[in-house]
Amino acid sequence: MDSTFSSAGAARTKTRAIVINALFITLTLVATMFINIKLPIMGNGGLIHLGNVPLFIAAFVYGKKTGAIAGAFGMALFDLLSGWTIWAPFTFVIVGAMGFTAGLISEKVPGKRIIVNTLAIAAALAIKVVGYYFAEVILYANWIQPFGSVPGNVLQVVIAGLIVLPLAGRLKKIAG
Amino acid sequence: HRLDPRAKLLFIFGFVIVVFLANNALSYGLLAVFTLVFIYLSKINVRFLLAGLKPVIWLIAFTFLLHIFLTREGDLLFEAGFLKVYEGGVRQGAFISLRFLLLIFVTSLLTLTTSPISITDGLESLLKPFKKLKLPVHELALMMSISLRFIPTLMDETDKIMKAQMARGADFSSGPIKERVKAVVPLLIPLFVSAFKRAEELAVAMEARGYKGGEGRTKYRLLHWQGRDTAALIILVVLAALLWWTRS
Amino acid sequence: MKESIISINRVHFRYPEQTEYALKDITFQVAKGEWLAIVGHNGSGKSTLAKMLNGLHYPQEGEVTICDFPLKDEFVWDIRRRLGMVFQNPDNQFVGTTVQDDVAFGLENNGVPHEVMVERVEKSLQRVGMLDFLNQEPHHLSGGQKQRVAIAGVIALQPDIILLDEATSMLDPRGREEVLQTVRQLKDEQDLTVISITHDLEEASRADRIIVLNKGSVYREGTPEEIFQMNEELVELGLDVPFPVKLSGVLRSQDFEIASNYLTEEELVRELWTSNFKK
Amino acid sequence: MDIQLQEVEYRYAAGTPFERLAIQDVSFAIPAGVFLAVVGHTGSGKSTIIQHLNALLQPTKGQVIIGDRVIAAGKKEKNLKSVRKKVGTVFQFPEHQLFEETVEKDICYGPVNFGVPEAEAKERARRLIGQVGLPEEVLQKSPFDLSGGQMRRVAIAGVLAMEPEVLVLDEPTAGLDPRGRKEIMEMFYTLHRERGLSTILVTHSMEDAALYADEMIIMHQGKVCKQGKPRELFSHPEELAAFGLSVPEVVRFQQSFEALSGITLEKTCLTIEELAEELARAKERG
Numbered sequence: 001m002d003s004t005f006s007s008a009g010a011a012r013t014k015t016r017a018i019v020i021n022a023l024f025i026t027l028t029l030v031a032t033m034f035i036n037i038k039l040p041i042m043g044n045g046g047l048i049h050l051g052n053v054p055l056f057i058a059a060f061v062y063g064k065k066t067g068a069i070a071g072a073f074g075m076a077l078f079d080l081l082s083g084w085t086i087w088a089p090f091t092f093v094i095v096g097a098m099g100f101t102a103g104l105i106s107e108k109v110p111g112k113r114i115i116v117n118t119l120a121i122a123a124a125l126a127i128k129v130v131g132y133y134f135a136e137v138i139l140y141a142n143w144i145q146p147f148g149s150v151p152g153n154v155l156q157v158v159i160a161g162l163i164v165l166p167l168a169g170r171l172k173k174i175a176g
Numbered sequence: 177h178r179l180d181p182r183a184k185l186l187f188i189f190g191f192v193i194v195v196f197l198a199n200n201a202l203s204y205g206l207l208a209v210f211t212l213v214f215i216y217l218s219k220i221n222v223r224f225l226l227a228g229l230k231p232v233i234w235l236i237a238f239t240f241l242l243h244i245f246l247t248r249e250g251d252l253l254f255e256a257g258f259l260k261v262y263e264g265g266v267r268q269g270a271f272i273s274l275r276f277l278l279l280i281f282v283t284s285l286l287t288l289t290t291s292p293i294s295i296t297d298g299l300e301s302l303l304k305p306f307k308k309l310k311l312p313v314h315e316l317a318l319m320m321s322i323s324l325r326f327i328p329t330l331m332d333e334t335d336k337i338m339k340a341q342m343a344r345g346a347d348f349s350s351g352p353i354k355e356r357v358k359a360v361v362p363l364l365i366p367l368f369v370s371a372f373k374r375a376e377e378l379a380v381a382m383e384a385r386g387y388k389g390g391e392g393r394t395k396y397r398l399l400h401w402q403g404r405d406t407a408a409l410i411i412l413v414v415l416a417a418l419l420w421w422t423r424s
Numbered sequence: 425m426k427e428s429i430i431s432i433n434r435v436h437f438r439y440p441e442q443t444e445y446a447l448k449d450i451t452f453q454v455a456k457g458e459w460l461a462i463v464g465h466n467g468s469g470k471s472t473l474a475k476m477l478n479g480l481h482y483p484q485e486g487e488v489t490i491c492d493f494p495l496k497d498e499f500v501w502d503i504r505r506r507l508g509m510v511f512q513n514p515d516n517q518f519v520g521t522t523v524q525d526d527v528a529f530g531l532e533n534n535g536v537p538h539e540v541m542v543e544r545v546e547k548s549l550q551r552v553g554m555l556d557f558l559n560q561e562p563h564h565l566s567g568g569q570k571q572r573v574a575i576a577g578v579i580a581l582q583p584d585i586i587l588l589d590e591a592t593s594m595l596d597p598r599g600r601e602e603v604l605q606t607v608r609q610l611k612d613e614q615d616l617t618v619i620s621i622t623h624d625l626e627e628a629s630r631a632d633r634i635i636v637l638n639k640g641s642v643y644r645e646g647t648p649e650e651i652f653q654m655n656e657e658l659v660e661l662g663l664d665v666p667f668p669v670k671l672s673g674v675l676r677s678q679d680f681e682i683a684s685n686y687l688t689e690e691e692l693v694r695e696l697w698t699s700n701f702k703k
Numbered sequence: 704m705d706i707q708l709q710e711v712e713y714r715y716a717a718g719t720p721f722e723r724l725a726i727q728d729v730s731f732a733i734p735a736g737v738f739l740a741v742v743g744h745t746g747s748g749k750s751t752i753i754q755h756l757n758a759l760l761q762p763t764k765g766q767v768i769i770g771d772r773v774i775a776a777g778k779k780e781k782n783l784k785s786v787r788k789k790v791g792t793v794f795q796f797p798e799h800q801l802f803e804e805t806v807e808k809d810i811c812y813g814p815v816n817f818g819v820p821e822a823e824a825k826e827r828a829r830r831l832i833g834q835v836g837l838p839e840e841v842l843q844k845s846p847f848d849l850s851g852g853q854m855r856r857v858a859i860a861g862v863l864a865m866e867p868e869v870l871v872l873d874e875p876t877a878g879l880d881p882r883g884r885k886e887i888m889e890m891f892y893t894l895h896r897e898r899g900l901s902t903i904l905v906t907h908s909m910e911d912a913a914l915y916a917d918e919m920i921i922m923h924q925g926k927v928c929k930q931g932k933p934r935e936l937f938s939h940p941e942e943l944a945a946f947g948l949s950v951p952e953v954v955r956f957q958q959s960f961e962a963l964s965g966i967t968l969e970k971t972c973l974t975i976e977e978l979a980e981e982l983a984r985a986k987e988r989g
Contacts, residue, residue: 011388016379018315022322023330023371029323030330035363037356038349053364073320080292083228085283086192086276139279140239141272142246162357167365170804174365174847175372293521325521328563333799339759340800343792344861345784345816362812365802369847374516381517384478384509385577386501386533394535396528396545465880466852512878566745593878596745596907598947623880664881667952667975674979680986689952693959700986701964 020062021069027054028074033082037159048152051075052160055099056124060117060168061175064103072096086139094131098124117168121161128153181290181298183405188286190412195275195282197419201267204274206422210415211278220288228284229277236273243269296320297397314390322378330371337366429584429617430454430477435486437472446472447483448640456584459611459618461628461648464637465662470621473637474589477619478509491584505534508578510591514570518562523554526562527577534581548580549573551613552606568599572606579610586610588620592627604630625666629687636661653685668692704770704789704868704901706733706756712764712776713751725751726925729765733869736899738892740912740933743922744947749873749905750795752922756871756903757790758783770868788817791867795874797858798851806832806849806857807842813865824864831860836886852883859887863894869901870894876908888915913937913951913973921946938971953978 032051055074059067075095079088105120129150136146179187198204215225249264286295300317307313338348341362348359430453437447447469454460464470475481476488479500488495491506508530511517520526524545531541549555552572562570571591578586588607592600604627611618620627628634634651636643638661644651652658652669659665668689672682681699686692711729716722726748733739733756743749754760755767758774766775769786791813794800803809810831811824819827832842835856841849846857859875872891876884892915895902906912912919913933921929921936923946929936936943940950940958949955953972961967966985972978 012379012383014315014389015382015387016375018319019322019375019379019382020372022319023326023375025319025323026326026330027367027371029327030334034331034334035360037360050360050364053360054368057368069316069319073316073323077292077323080287080295083231083280083284085287086279088283139276140235140242141268141275142239142242144246145239145242159357163360163364167361171365171368174369174845321521321525322519325518325562328561329515332563336794337800339754340792340794340797342759343757343787343790343794344800344813344865345787347784347816362800362802366799369802370799377511377513377516378519380475380480381509381511382519382529383480384504384511385519385530386504386581387529388501388533392535393532394538394541396525396532396538396541398538465882467850597949598744625881659882662880662882667956671953671956671975671978674975675982678979678983680979680982689956689959693956693963696960696982697964701966 017066021058021066024054024058024062024066024070025074025077028058028070029078029081032075032078048156048159050160050163051078052098052124052157053163055095056102056117056121056160056164057168057171059099059103059120060106060164061172062103063107064100067099067103068096069099071099087135090132090135090138094128094135097131098127101127113169114165117165118161121157121165125154125157125161128157178404179408180399180401180405181294182302182399182401183408184286184290185295185298185302187408187412188282190409190416191282192279194412194416194419195279197416197423198275199271199423203419203422204271206415206418207278208274211281214285215281218285218289220285224288225281225284228288229280232276232280236276239276240269240273243272292324293321296324297399301399312390314393318390326374330367333370334363334367337363427456428453429456429491430619431487431489433487433489435476435483435488437476437481437483439472444640446640447476450486450640450642452635452642452645454585454617454619457615457617458633459620459631461631461634462619462621462637463623463628463634463651463663464643465623468637468662469640470637471589472640474509474587474621477587478507479503505581506583507585507587508581508583509587509589510571510574510578512590512593514567514574514594515562517574518570521561522558523549523560523562523565523573524558526573527580530577530581544580544582545576548576551579551610552576566599567595568602571595571599571603575603575606575610583616585617585619588618588622588627590621590623592622592624600624600626623663625664629666636663649685649687652687655685705735705768706770706790706869706901707731707768708752708755708765709768710765711752711755711762711767713755713760714763717763724925729925729927731920731927731930733901733903735868735901738895738902738915738917739904740916740919741903741905741922742907742909742912742919742948747922748925749922751925753792753871753873753903753905756869757787757792759787784817788865789867790869790871791862791865792871793859793862793873793875795877796855797862797875798846798854800861801846801854801858804845805843806846809846809857810842810861810864813861817865827864827866828860831863832857834863835860835890852879855879855883855887867900869903871903871905873905874907875904876911891915909937909949909951913953921948934971934973937973957981 028051031054032049035050037048055067055071058070072092072095076088076092079085079091102120102124105123106117109116109119132149132153133146136149137143140146195207198207244261244265247265247268248262251263253261253263296317300313303311303313346359346362432450432452435447435450436445438445462470462473472481476483479495482495490503493499493502495503518526519529527545527548528541531544549558552575554569554572554576592603595603607618608630610616620631622628629648631648634648635645636651652666655665655669655673666687668687669685672685672692676682682695686695709730712727713725714722715725729752741749741752755762758780761774761780762776764776766773770789772786774780801809803812807825807828810828814824814827815821828842829839832839837853837856846854876887888911891902894900916933919931919933919936920927928946937950937954943950953975957968957972957978968981968985972981
């Protein structure tokens with residue numbers, strides 16, 4: 001008897017999905033909080049967090065749902081836990097959308113993986129920049145100040161992209 | 177604050193919307209007084225609240241200045257070269273900064289008085305009606321609770337792997353950008369590999385313990401909605417009404 | 425022999441992508457209230473067997489019956505209710521954010537009403553000696569404590585069988601002792617059947633019976649005394665021999681008179697003294 | 704290369720509300736070529752000490768002298784690579800540090816980081832893979848396709864490939880089956896003897912400490928509470944018991960025998976063979 005087609009097997013797939021999503025939420029949070037790259041540029045120390053890395057990996061390895069969940073819950077949780085509470089609802093929507101879109105493009109668009117994934121990261125980058133711009137327009141009530149966070153947002157996503165692109169294929173293979 | 181997490185969530189959510197109603201001195205004053213009363217009632221150590229402000233204090237100051245210089249309304253207060261400060265700008269700047277401050281205070285009240293797991297429980301319960309719309313509320317709540325449980329575990333693991341690679345000569349903090357980006361690979365891959373393995377083992381353990389989805393499950397943690405929870409929401413409604421009345 | 429609670433009959437199992445059988449023609453019974461140890465080196469098939477007993481794999485040939493339920497899809501959840509498992513890695517089976525939440529997890533899954541749940545969580549934690557840790561988070565517990573919480577989670581469901589799948593292999597000696605002590609106590613208090621899958625001799629020597637697995641087959645079956653007589657043979661199988669047995673061998677080669685292979689230190693000390701010195 | 708710890712103290716998260724004292728007033732020396740066993744319960748501070756031996760942690764008080772480098776509290780340390788090159792550490796469950804696409808690349812990671820040319824690193828990988836008991840074909844496989852025990856061996860080879868002068872082992876055999884445990888320990892012991900490698904073994908196994916160590920340190924609640932030759936320390940089981948530690952089975956057996964017979968053997972025996980010999984001698988004496 002093949003367990004893949006049994007009801008216990010179906011339950012197992014579901015349980016596994018829950019656990020994978022949960023761990024990617026945690027990974028996104030931990031990477032945002034603790035895994036940083038110091039860039040030898042910029043005055044403020046140039047600390048770039050790597051929270052976008054698990055998010056993209058989730059999207060490329062497990063698809064849009066896991067990508068969306070890891071991003072939305074993981075990063076919003078970071079906001080909640082580290083004093084950026086009021087940003088949390090915006091993050092939930094914006095980063096969730098990033099994960100979803102990246103996963104969707106990676107799943108649906110045909111072509112060479114590396115090109116498709118680059119496209120997916122570019123799309124996510126657009127969502128992040130535009131999303132946070134408008135979120136901060138609401139918070140700061142002006143149109144100029146939000147431009148300040150654009151370079152940081154761009155850099156974070158680009159660096160995460162540079163890390164994830166060469167790894168996605170390998171991790172997919174390891175994850176089975 | 178010994179309110180039911182659901183009451184807190186609804187209250188904070190409502191409050192955040194209500195804050196945007198204020199638009200003159202009276203309504204902002206009212207909001208500020210209410211917020212101070214909440215802070216007092218929550219018996220939270222004000223020092224924690226102020227400590228939480230640290231990362232955003234410059235943002236608030238910057239917002240204030242920006243509004244001062246950008247708004248050209250009311251009487252001209254003073255002029256220095258091309259900088260012109262108007263009375264309307266000061267008012268606008270003060271209002272927006274205050275709004276910002278209040279939002280941060282109230283939302284951090286939630287995170288300071290409520291554990292993430294209670295927030296999850298509260299959200300699960302509040303979102304129950306959405307189950308009918310096929311929103312997997314139970315699954316999402318379980319995901320949140322598992323992910324919270326694994327935060328310290330994965331932090332520990334990150335630290336261990338980082339040290340193990342440093343012992344093998346990895347360098348996470350020097351060299352050109354390209355090198356630094358490459359340096360995180362020996363950290364990330366083991367971290368993900370171990371997460372895959374954990375997920376597999378945890379899923380097996382959960383099934384062995386009879387987990388088969390949300391159907392027919394009972395809950396160990398119960399939420400108790402009490403009189404004071406209803407009272408809190410009534411206060412919020414009253415506040416909203418007052419604001420509506422005082423706004424110009 | 426007492427009434428059997430598990431019966432395994434001519435079971436074969438092979439993983440999808442592999443050519444070798446992980447389990448080959450395995451047959452044995454487990455009696456109610458017995459403590460059975462299944463030993464074998466890594467890769468001998470003991471983990472596959474453990475997974476099968478919990479319905480994580482089904483045999484490709486042969487039958488498995490657990491608590492009168494044949495191992496089939498429709499009975500898997502009944503079987504899991506009656507056979508509780510404690511796994512190797514203490515961290516990867518702790519689901520709840522606190523000790524009490526974790527113990528409650530299995531009860532929640534089985535739809536146990538709230539009042540009963542509260543009572544059972546408390547009682548189970550008390551029985552494994554972890555009641556004081558009710559609200560502790562897992563990362564503040566030692567490995568041994570986590571495993572005791574896992575055991576509490578299992579007994580809260582009032583199972584007939586408890587299966588330890590290398591449950592002590594990642595623990596330090598103190599944690600190992602804690603866990604084994606807890607299991608022994610639970611077994612004495614009620615008619616619990618214990619199966620421990622292990623390569624730890626300490627653990628195996630406490631069993632009523634040992635099954636030695638090698639290359640997916642039952643290699644030998646017997647009481648600890650009988651199994652440990654195998655001495656060198658066990659070493660060849662990648663296993664260890666208890667200290668008194670090892671020492672007896674060396675002593676005999678030095679012309680000491682040691683009548684049989686004793687399993688405990690006291691017996692061997694006495695034998696060594698009475699037959700060799702006290703004359 | 705000698706290593707010396709002088710009145711070392713370490714506090715985790717010093718200066719925060721989560722501050723926790725891990726070790727205190729720890730002083731001892733590790734002369735070149737010694738085999739030192741560090742025993743003590745989980746939480747006694749053993750892992751903290753290990754991380755001082757290759758400057759992964761910097762003491763919050765006191766200093767650590769590693770060869771000609773002094774790592775002292777409060778100093779800003781730079782260029783620690785030269786220290787870490789000489790002190791190889793096999794952490795607990797070292798298989799968790801594997802990440803490369805092939806076993807060969809993973810073994811080469813350490814040496815290449817320390818400036819060893821790639822060809823030389825590959826040569827070392829080829830030599831070491833046999834030494835840790837794996838066939839050469841494994842080199843081209845992905846480490847993630849191996850069994851747990853094989854992964855452990857690859858990870859160990861990855862540390863040995865750095866050709867350190869000091870080898871630090873944190874519970875290197877945890878979770879292995881008896882055969883694997885024995886093979887790995889024997890391999891480390893051979894390395895220690897043939898190459899004169901200083902070896903620091905952190906272990907829960909009193910058997911291993913008795914079998915391999917020249918010197919032994921007992922940690923308890925963040926302090927070194929006993930230090931000496933294993934034979935001396937095991938001669939006073941009551942002192943070990945005070946720290947919740949036991950003695951090897953051989954020693955326990957000898958004691959039971961001495962208690963029952965009233966005969967005292969000439970020395971505390973650390974191996975079965977020693978014990979059998981001593982017993983034979985006692986028997987002759989009658």
